[in-house]
Amino acid sequence: MANGFEPTATAPGTALLTVDQLSAGYGKIRALHGISLTVQAAQIVCVLGANGAGKTTLMRALSGLLPVSEGTACFDGQSIANVPTETLVRRGIVHVPQGRMVFAQLSVRENLVLGGFTRPAREVREHIDHVLDYFPRLKERIGSRAGTLSGGEQQMLAIARGLLAKPRLLMLDEPSMGVAPIMKDSIFAALREIRDRERLTLLIVEQDADIALDIADEGYVIETGRVVMQGLASALAGNEDIRRAYLGG
Numbered sequence: 276m277a278n279g280f281e282p283t284a285t286a287p288g289t290a291l292l293t294v295d296q297l298s299a300g301y302g303k304i305r306a307l308h309g310i311s312l313t314v315q316a317a318q319i320v321c322v323l324g325a326n327g328a329g330k331t332t333l334m335r336a337l338s339g340l341l342p343v344s345e346g347t348a349c350f351d352g353q354s355i356a357n358v359p360t361e362t363l364v365r366r367g368i369v370h371v372p373q374g375r376m377v378f379a380q381l382s383v384r385e386n387l388v389l390g391g392f393t394r395p396a397r398e399v400r401e402h403i404d405h406v407l408d409y410f411p412r413l414k415e416r417i418g419s420r421a422g423t424l425s426g427g428e429q430q431m432l433a434i435a436r437g438l439l440a441k442p443r444l445l446m447l448d449e450p451s452m453g454v455a456p457i458m459k460d461s462i463f464a465a466l467r468e469i470r471d472r473e474r475l476t477l478l479i480v481e482q483d484a485d486i487a488l489d490i491a492d493e494g495y496v497i498e499t500g501r502v503v504m505q506g507l508a509s510a511l512a513g514n515e516d517i518r519r520a521y522l523g524g
């Protein structure tokens with residue numbers, strides 16, 4: 276196989292992630308109230324919502340960083356609720372956090388190597404070259420310290436680092452945040468290309484509805500921890516209520 280990614284066992288068109296009536300929060304504060312959503316294999320699904328809607332809480336509950344208090348979440352037929360993060364990474368669920376969280380003092384290459392922590396070093400070295408083909412800009416900066424990169428370059432690095440774990444489901448928390456418009460386009464174009472070529476499944480949460488709906492197949496809108504709208508991305512992009520709330524008229 277030329278692409279360097281493992282083939283996924285799940286055929287396109289079957290549900291890879293199924294979330295049913297999921298609730299989660301912080302101590303006694305409940306932030307998610309019965310969220311249900313489905314992500315088919317090789318689909319791009321976006322979750323839209325304003326500040327504080329619960330987008331990050333959802334990502335954290337699905338990646339073992341926050342306890343699930345009610346409901347279920349299944350990945351490829353197995354429960355992922357309240358499973359430790361490292362186990363989920365090994366099963367193929369990788370979360371690129373909001374705010375990128377790259378290691379500022381380490382080089383681009385060192386950050387990428389850390390992304391492959393679950394895998395043999397030799398394999399990771401080869402895989403880095405493959406992943407960098409999607410981000411030529413990062414390739415040019417491979418020896419630079421991550422802290423010296425622009426916001427957009429750091430986001431590329433965070434995504435590339437996530438890919439080094441060989442995910443089957445990559446979850447991205449606001450990849451457009453703090454990124455210049457031209458870099459946003461380049462990042463989202465790379466995400467689409469990765470899905471098309473690698474058949475990778477993507478769950479993206481965003482406040483920038485325009486750019487997310489442009490690459491997504493399906494979308495969900497959440498408000499105060501509840502799904503208030505869902506549908507084909509093309510239908511949501513043309514929906515008047517969504518245009519008013521998230522696309523500036």
Ligand SMILES: Nc1ncnc2c1ncn2[C@@H]1O[C@H](COP(=O)(O)OP(=O)(O)OP(=O)(O)O)[C@@H](O)[C@H]1O
Pocket residue numbers: 301304306324325326327328329330331332333373482
């Ligand atoms: N550590 C925390 N402790 C208590 N409450 C929290 C904590 N983090 C988030 N919340 C609350 O949970 C709710 C959902 O927050 P969350 O961070 O998931 O929203 P978000 O949609 O990701 O927002 P943003 O677009 O600003 O990132 C909010 O009411 C928020 O105040």
Ligand SMILES: [Mg+2]
Pocket residue numbers: 330331332373448
């Ligand atoms: Mg958030």
